Amino acid sequence: MPSDIRGDRLSPAEVESNFADLHPLLSKYEAYVEADRCYFCHDAPCVTACPTGIDIPLFIRQILTDNPSGSAKTILGANILGGMCARVCPTETLCEQACVRETAEQKPVRIGELQRYATDHLMAAGVHPFERAASTGRKVAVVGAGPAGISCAHRLSMLGHDVTIFEAKPKGGGLNEYGIAAYKAVDEFARRELDFVLAIGGIELKIGMALGRDVALDALIADYDAVFLGLGLGATNGLGIAGEQLEGVVDAVDFIEDLRQAPALEKVAVGRRVVVIGGGMTAIDAAVQSKLLGAEEVTLVYRRGADRMNASAYEQSLAKEKGVVLKHWARPEKIEAGADGKVAAISFMKTRDEDGKLVDTGERYTLEADMVLKAIGQAFTPAPLKGAKAEIALEGGRIKAGADRRTSHPKVWAGGDAVAGGEDLTVAAVEDGKQAALSIHAALTGA
Amino acid sequence: MANLQTNFLGIKSPNPFWLASAPPTDREVNVTRAFKAGWGGVVWKTLGEDPHVVNVNGPRYGAVHSNDRRLIGLNNIELITDRPLEVNLREIKAVKKAWPDRAIVVSLMVPCEEEAWKKILPLVEETGADGIELNFGCPHGMSERGMGAAVGQVPEYVEMVARWCKQNTRMPVIVKLTPNITDIRQPARAAKKGGADAVSLINTINSVMGVDLDIMAPSPHIDGKGTHGGYCGPAVKPIALSMVSEIARDPETKDLPISAIGGITTWRDAAEFMAMGAGTVQVCTAAMTYGFKIVEEMKSGLSDWMDGKGYSSIDQFVGRAVPNVTDWQYLNLNYVVKARIDQESCIKCGRCHIVCEDTSHQAIWAEKDGQRHFEVNDAECVGCNLCVSVCPVEGCITMEHLTEGVDARTGQPINPEYGNWTTHPNNPMRVAAE
CATH class of the missing domain: 3.50.50.60 (FAD/NAD(P)-binding domain)
Structure with a gap:
């Protein structure tokens, strides 16, 4: 089958809908109801779990008392990129995992979405909340x-x-x-x-x-x-296998960068059959976005089990929900060219864990692909x-x-x-x- | 299946759930809907003299909400019925005729003159209504005109008007009390002295719901001005329960029948008021929040609870909790409890610790072996129940009654004997032990 990497797989409207906000901004009422779930814990575990130490119970209480600007200042005082972190943090392994509501009912307070509610509110007002101290001359x-x-x-x-x-x-x-x-x-x-x-x-x-x-x-x-x-x-890590130089083998980081900078998303070229190698957030982001651009089949292959993937459980389930097939326990061996000299398939060796060591099982399989996205880490x-x-x-x-x-x-x-x-x-x-x-x-x- | 029938002052109703005198009972259409829904009785919204009063055309209600918009408290500035007397009388008669098995009590409010009462009583009697309730409680509007709470706040007036009514009608007389008074027992005693057959309480509590910080006026407001209203709903239940219990255990009024009102929202609320001595309960805010259908839950819940407890009729549990209401001075000071935190169900929010640490007795540790762990220090715990009150997990913290050994806080052995303040050595007024 000839390589088929191109844009316009979906209409602009379909792509726009596919790439809509993953978690739309909470309404005021939704924010109140969610904020009301926070117990205002003492020495709150969520704060300990936040790398920037945002006073989460305080900012949530400020939302609850109709003071979203004050809430945003609490957040931004600890984390000036609180708006982006509200969108991209793997909260399910950080603050929300530590939330006592997770212990109580496996339903943590949606801290990330509340953080976005507050920070979006302040940013919409267009006023920078902090002042500079007197100049030090340094x-x-x-x-x-x-x-x-x-x-x-x-x-x-x-x-x-x-x-x-x-x-x-x-x-x-x-x-x-x-x-x-x-x-x-x-x-x-x-x-x-x-x-x-x-x-x-x-x-x-x-x-x-x-x-x-x-x-x-x-x-x-x-x-x-x-x-x-x-x-x-x-730099990105290479696969170190035959066929890596073929047309159609792309660094996932470059693919995402091009996509992010594309003036029209539907024009971003993507294969008909995409195979993503890797188990981290970049791998998931590349796989999901390939699917959203209209790739017919997207398969993510990771050499170990799901529990060892750097991508969180939430990210993995998001990928599945969007139609990405996740395959575990296989490492790429060879990328094969088709008659047109471009990528046509990639073959894998199955692996297993032997006392913590990854070993080959001797069993192989091949996936047809016109695009291979490498996401096995950066250096x-x-x-x-x-x-x-x-x-x-x-x-x-x-x-x-x-x-x-x-x-x-x-x-x-x-x-x-x-x-x-x-x-x-x-x-x-x-x-x-x-x-x-x-x-x-x-x-x-x-x- | 338990029998929910009640006989209150000879007024029979298929269940103890009456609708209180209020907007839900203002008109034939509403009351008919209520009876179809299964309510046992109604107290018809207060009738007055013609010409009828008028209501404001702005907001009549204001609410206190939880953050998920559950209505916790409601405030109103509505007056008594704003329809002609004749219309109400005609409708009462028609409804009573159509629903003979349901209780219809008519609420009344006319000026504090015997002639006024003499004039209206026969008109009500003629409708076939089962009884009257004297509205001495309305705290807004009518009280400015010398009626409602203005009467209820003066025991002598309560007694006087109750007597006029008893002398001028064969119908049972219920006196509805205002809670806007220092000692609820005074008007209850006065009602009894005047010959009233029962009291009903509480009417609404004086309230200002909030302040609109933009226009700097009470909210809700009408053309920029606000006035106090009457507060009701789930928030007032504890106040009503206390007042009901005070009358139920007062030696002077302990046999006076009570129809309880105040935040009754579920069968359990009703059962609690009845255990505290109420023969019937009156509901308003819950119906105004959810509609009349809630009576189905109330009836089935009360019935199932009675079945579970082995009560076959209402009178078997009415008043059963009253003997256990006492004065502080008679509480057993030798009864010692300590908080116990169930580590299995603890979710480690730490609220018990911080409230005890900041505001109470520093009796809950927050750490054990370097781990987040909450445990009670018996040497400091006074058994105050604050930790239980703030714990978000029901049943996680309980109070253990110590029956032997030593109280680690006082170093004193647990005394199994009853001992109260009246004989306590620290009480300068103590009575000598026998």
Whole structure:
């Protein structure tokens, strides 16, 4: 069967409907009823479970008392990207898993949706809720306008420092802009949120400025009082199998990025039969969006069982609901070309767990495919740091940073996915940025 | 199946559920619908002298809601019937004729003059109604004109008007009491002195439902102004229960029949009021919230409960809880309880801990072996029941009665004997132990 990768599989109206907001904004009444379910726990487990430590019972009580703006300030005071986190956090493994209502009745308070109710309310008012402290006269360079960098820049600005963000891509926002599934952040939310955050002032965003290409680490260290590196992950892991170079084999990250930046979603090219390799959020996002674009068959293959997938149970069930077939316990062996020289099939070796070790069973199967999306993880690219006099120590291939997010260099901090030991979550990156900013502030002012 | 029939002052009804004098009983069409739905009786909405009163054309009601919009309390500023006397009398007569097995009591409110009462009583008698209820409770509008609560708040007037009525009609006389008074026993005693056959209570409580913070006026408001109304609904039930119990256990009025009113919403509410001495119950807000059909739940629930308890008729449990209502001074001070938290059902919200820690006796630990764990410290627990009250899981925290050993808080051995304040050594007014 010839390769059939193309856009216009569905009408613009169908695609628009498919990519509609996954969880539409709660109405005022819905928000009251849901907020009323919160028990206002003492030393609430949900707060402990939130990487940014948002005072969840307080913000919910503020919704309940018809003070959504106050609620949003509670949220944003701990997590300036509370709006995006309300949309993309895997709440079922964070705050909502810890909710005592989950223990009581397996129905946690819908914390994420309430958080969105409050933050959307405040953002709709168009007023930035925080003021900058008196200027300290200090300058900080932030590299990368992703969640970690934005969070760090905002907190630094609040504390009175002047910040310059250097962003390699043509837009700020990082994965919020380029990497999140479109139906989770509709109506250009990533851009609107970035504008909202920058409205505090004192932050200059320089786009098209890549570290190591347009700006050097040594120069930043020399010109600024402190540097924060929020570089993200620049590379994707390869499958390392035959046929990986064939036309039709695509990095899921690139597929999602193209989709997010496409002016018309229905024009995004997708195969008729798509196979996604991987078990994380990127794999799920790529698979689901392929299906929503009109791919007839989408199969996600993961080498281990469902319980080992990085994608949460909710994300897995969402994929199934949207018609993605999830297959477990198989690893890709070979991608085969058809007569047209493009991808035609991919064959797998079945696997099993033997005392914690993944081993082949010897059994094989083949899936026909004209598009293979690789989503088996990303890697930090240390290249931008190379050649600098300032040495930044790595650990396990990523930047080594302490609890205060300070690197081995006394003037350099780092956070987000580029740092070793992290959770690769937006919310964790926001916390990294915040903690780094507090540490930078302490270092610069002695506070 | 238990027999729900009641005989209240000789007024028979197939069940104890009457509709209180209020909008649901203002007209033939409503009352007929109520009887079709199964209500045992009605107290017809208060009649007055012609020319009839007029109501406001703005909002008459205001509500307190839970966050899921359940109606918890209702407030009204409606007056007595705003239809001509003759129309009401004609309709009462027709309904009574059509529904002879149902109770129809007619609520009345005329000026505090004997002639006024003498004039209206025969007119009501002529309808064939089973009795009258004197509206001495209405707290708004009518009280400004010297009627309603203005009478009910002066025991001497209560007695006087009750006597006029008893002297001028053969019909049983029920006096409806206002709760807007310091001691509910005073008007009840006065009613009895005046010869009243029964009291009904409570009428509505003076209330302002809220303040509109935009226009800075009470809400609801009419053309920018508001006035207090009468509060009713589930929120007032505890107040009504207390007042009913005070009359039921007062030596001067303990045999005075009571028709209970105040937030009765379910069969259980009704059973509680009846256990507290009420022969019938009157319902208004629940019907105004859900419609007349709720009486089906009330009848079946009361009947099933009676079957389960082995009561075959209403009179077997009316008043059964009254002997257990006492004064604080007679409560057993040697009775010691301690809170117990069931770890299996605890969901670890920590509310018991924080309320005890912040506002009470620091008697609940929040941690054990470094884990989130809530457990009672007997050495501090006074058995106050606050933790039980705030725990979101029913039955998770219970009170254990200590019958032996030592109270870890006081270090004193548990005393199995009854001992109250009247003989307590700390009481300067104590009576010497025998």
